[in-house]
Amino acid sequence: MTQEETVFQYIKKAIIENRLPPGTRLRELKLAEIFSVKRGLIRKVLTRLTNEKLVDHQQNIGAQVAIPSLKDGQDLFSTRQILEQAVMRILCQKITDIEVRYLQKYLQKEQLAYQQGNHKLSLRWSIDFHKELAKLTGNSVIEEFLIEIINRTPLVILSQLGEDPAHSCVNHEHTEIIEALSRRDSESAVRLMNQHLSHLEKMFSMKPQKATTNLEEVFSE
Amino acid sequence: MTQEETVFQYIKKAIIENRLPPGTRLRELKLAEIFSVKRGLIRKVLTRLTNEKLVDHQQNIGAQVAIPSLKDGQDLFSTRQILEQAVMRILCQKITDIEVRYLQKYLQKEQLAYQQGNHKLSLRWSIDFHKELAKLTGNSVIEEFLIEIINRTPLVILSQLGEDPAHSCVNHEHTEIIEALSRRDSESAVRLMNQHLSHLEKMFSMKPQKATTNLEEVFSE
DNA sequence: TGATGCTTTATTGTTGACAATATTGTAGGC
DNA sequence: GCCTACAATATTGTCAACAATAAAGCATCA
Secondary structure, eight states: OOHHHHHHHHHHHHHHTTSSOTTOEEOHHHHHHHHTOOHHHHHHHHHHHHHTTSEEEETTTEEEEOOOOHHHHHHHHHHHHHHHHHHHHHHHHHOOHHHHHHHHHHHHHHHHHHHTTOHHHHHHHHHHHHHHHHHHTOOHHHHHHHHHHHHHHHHHHHHHSSSOOOOOOOHHHHHHHHHHHHTTOHHHHHHHHHHHHHHHHHHHHSOOOOSSOOHHHHTOO | OOHHHHHHHHHHHHHHTTSSOTTOEEOHHHHHHHHTOOHHHHHHHHHHHHHTTSEEEETTTEEEEOOOOHHHHHHHHHHHHHHHHHHHHHHHHHOOHHHHHHHHHHHHHHHHHHHTTOHHHHHHHHHHHHHHHHHHTOOHHHHHHHHHHHHHHHHHHHHHSSSOOOOOOOHHHHHHHHHHHHTTOHHHHHHHHHHHHHHHHHHHHSOOOOSSOOHHHHTOO
8 A cells, every 4th residue: 555545544544433523633744744754745645535525624724624514414414315225225136145144244343342342443343334335236436425425424423412422323223234135125124224324313413512613603694 | 716726627627528538648747738837736636537537547657538437337327316316306395496497497508509509518508407406406415426426427428439429418308307396296207317317328338339449348357 | 570678758756945824922002 | 901013933835856657769689
């Protein structure tokens, strides 16, 4: 992997896993020192992260971890629902038994981590589960867009709730989804996925508004 | 608009309108001369176009207009269908009469251009029609992704058919779609959009394989 | 002729120095 | 104290020179 790719993945992961909360200033020189790379490389990485809407960049001012608005979050969730529904339908058509077992392995890792109290790790597996579903469709465009959406989800949640709510997919819902997939029961799979995402969305929209308030939103009228 | 944005839009438009056919080499210095800008700016623009998959960039070799494969095209079309179906459902819920009339204006421009024999212009309005539908949903994420998909469509078609087929949406189908929308008839709107996209996809997959053949695809086994 | 290795040219990639801009700090007047 | 203006600092943006790489041209030999 190239140096640029390495740094890119590092920062991206840190944002997705909420170690860099929304609004964090990302200074080029500082990052360059931390990763022992030139500033130019950091610049390229920040541009890429900006394209994926994980970072917000303002001319002559700099970059910070993005703070998606409430509406951004709502739009993201409805689009995610549309695409993950479609994923369910596609998978019920074409998934193989081997792939079902492959998915179950993800589930086990997620469960194990949860039982061991490692919620961060559990969350990571849980996110990967959704990404794997997208990949198994075999449709590169769905994969591309859905993975981007999934990556934005933690930021969207954290920008509304102040603290990290250890947001996590409910594991037994993942289990039920896999069961529906293994029966190739398209209707159930879609229904279960919808329920599942509604739960996630509900957590996100119940807002004990965050401590560091989004000033733009407050004074938007 | 910034210089960078201007150049970006210029090149992007040229690709979408098939004035820069798939495979065209895009040399940094040459582009810099053409637009009277520094090479650095061209570099940034090419990076952005690469992110949108309109340009393909290879390390140390350079950039060329992307040549999407047959599978890329198929994946693009099925994803486009998923999203435009969803757009129809959303619009039937929330579109206003004013917005319906706004859409009709696009249609008229498209028709006028067609009758005047200006097929290029007609195609442009036709593409914009689909983009407007996406925008009217009010969902920024759908808009973002669907516009990107729509922009990739001409390349995908041209990469399969050798020559520019003056591919164009069938105008009366657009008319029917608007009529269904104005009746808020969700089922019809979805059905009509599906038919409409099938026609487009059919044209794309009937391949009198192009003259400059895609070598990778030929020898892919 | 055609294959091989070397040289030259064309093109992309990187970097450090500088310019432009924004932010912070300070002093003076009221 | 607090506002303003100005100076100092920090940060981002740009560029021209150079390095690295790939492509093209050319000569040599079988």
